[in-house]
Amino acid sequence: MDYQVHFSLTIRSFDGKTAAFLSKQMNLPFVPFIGLRLAQANGASEPVVSVAWDEVSQSFQCHIDAHEAEMPAACRLGLDYLVQAAKDNGWQGAGKIYELAAG
Structure with missing residues (x-):
């Protein structure tokens, strides 16, 4: 038996001010x-942090959080690179980077 799963991925900047959703x-x-x-082709994803059953779609909903790694500014890969790497691994979405509201 196979289970239908919808994964959502949030990639946050190191400072937590911006994020992309796929x-x-x-x-x-x-x-x-x-x-x-x-x-994935470029290594394993970050771990799933939540799992829920969607009764309407009869599928599981899973969420993964990813963050830019702490690196010297000159070496940082940046969200654009991380979004493109995710897309290269089959993640879908506009990949737009959003400014997050201050908490």
């Missing part, structure tokens, strides 16, 4: 769980 649909041969990482 998604991916997959069928898994098992129920997804917190801590699950997806093997």
Whole structure:
């Protein structure tokens, strides 16, 4: 039996001021769980941080949070690079980088 899963991915800047949002649909041969990482062409994803069952769509909803790594400013990859890398790994969405409201 396969399980339909909708993954959402949030990629946040190191300072937490900007973020991009992407998604991916997959069928898994098992129920997804917190801590699950997806093997991708460019390495494994960050772990799944939440799992919910959507009764309407009869699918699991999973969320992954990713952050820019702490690196010297000259070496930082930047959100544009991370969004493109995610898209290269099959994540979909506009990949627009949003300014986040101050908490």
